Amino acid sequence: MKSIDPGILTKSVCFSFQPSEFAKEHLKYMTWCGHYYCTEEYRIERETYPYILLVFVRAGKMDISYENKKYTIGKGDVLLMDCMHPHFYHAHNGLEFLYIHFDGGDAHAVSNLLIHNNRGPVFRQEQCLRVGKLLYDCVQFYEAGNVGNMFQDAYLWIDQILYYLTLNSIAEIHEKSPVEQSIQYIQKYSNQNITLEELAGEVSLSSYYLAHIFKKQTGYAPMEYVLKIRLEKAFLLLVHSQKTINEIAYETGYGSPAAFTNIFTRKIGLSPTAYRKLEQGKLSSYRKEQD
Numbered sequence: 245m246k247s248i249d250p251g252i253l254t255k256s257v258c259f260s261f262q263p264s265e266f267a268k269e270h271l272k273y274m275t276w277c278g279h280y281y282c283t284e285e286y287r288i289e290r291e292t293y294p295y296i297l298l299v300f301v302r303a304g305k306m307d308i309s310y311e312n313k314k315y316t317i318g319k320g321d322v323l324l325m326d327c328m329h330p331h332f333y334h335a336h337n338g339l340e341f342l343y344i345h346f347d348g349g350d351a352h353a354v355s356n357l358l359i360h361n362n363r364g365p366v367f368r369q370e371q372c373l374r375v376g377k378l379l380y381d382c383v384q385f386y387e388a389g390n391v392g393n394m395f396q397d398a399y400l401w402i403d404q405i406l407y408y409l410t411l412n413s414i415a416e417i418h419e420k421s422p423v424e425q426s427i428q429y430i431q432k433y434s435n436q437n438i439t440l441e442e443l444a445g446e447v448s449l450s451s452y453y454l455a456h457i458f459k460k461q462t463g464y465a466p467m468e469y470v471l472k473i474r475l476e477k478a479f480l481l482l483v484h485s486q487k488t489i490n491e492i493a494y495e496t497g498y499g500s501p502a503a504f505t506n507i508f509t510r511k512i513g514l515s516p517t518a519y520r521k522l523e524q525g526k527l528s529s530y531r532k533e534q535d
Contacts, residue, residue, distance in 0.1 A: 251286025
């Protein structure tokens with residue numbers, strides 16, 4: 245279908261979706277996706293909109309206002325916004341971008357955590373190219389007239405995109421603070437044994453002072469943040485891979501499956517095996533509903 249918004253050129257395309265009641269209740273799902281070519285007449289200003297917006301810029305520039313801060317994004321950048329908050333975006337002439345709107349499950353909580361950790365909605369990192377490729381493939385899938393699996397398995401696809409944004413979620417907008425450097429180090433080496441002393445040495449601060457400012461800026465103690473990143477990776481691997489509990493334990497930085505199981509169970513209230521069974525059961529029920 246074609247957008248009727250001013251400033252959208254006729255070669256642009258967009259697609260809308262209606263999720264099932266099961267998807268609305270349990271899963272992440274897409275509501276829109278598209279590939280837009282714009283003039284400077286394209287602008288959106290809203291107090292609120294119920295969905296998350298994810299944008300990948302292929303060419304040109306776009307001005308953004310989000311949570312009382314202004315940004316300009318360009319080629320290769322990813323924008324992630326919870327549109328429940330007031331927002332504004334305005335195209336420059338020659339803007340080309342891919343986008344999806346999505347919702348459901350923990351979409352808002354995860355997206356807002358990513359934005360918070362990234363110190364804003366603009367992502368500039370190597371993984372952005374992977375995000376752009378996934379968005380392009382999605383639009384191409386529907387533009388070719390296909391239906392079915394791409395939308396049915398959107399929750400897996402959206403999780404994959406969000407996972408890419410966790411790998412290095414600090415935008416290169418300004419010089420990194422010690423806390424930002426620490427977060428990047430944790431995300432890069434979360435599968436290894438990280439200590440507070442090691443982190444402090446990386447940013448040339450005392451362990452006490454790093455712990456103090458890290459907690460103040462993120463709400464987490466440094467080692468709590470390490471655990472958070474490891475658990476997020478474990479969630480994805482348990483639900484969306486066939487790896488064994490032993491393999492996942494070592495891949496997420498634990499010296500033994502027993503240590504991984506004990507920590508996971510204490511924090512989540514379910515063993516890794518029980519969590520996998522529960523979440524994969526939800527996905528199985530969803531797939532049966534779509535058949």
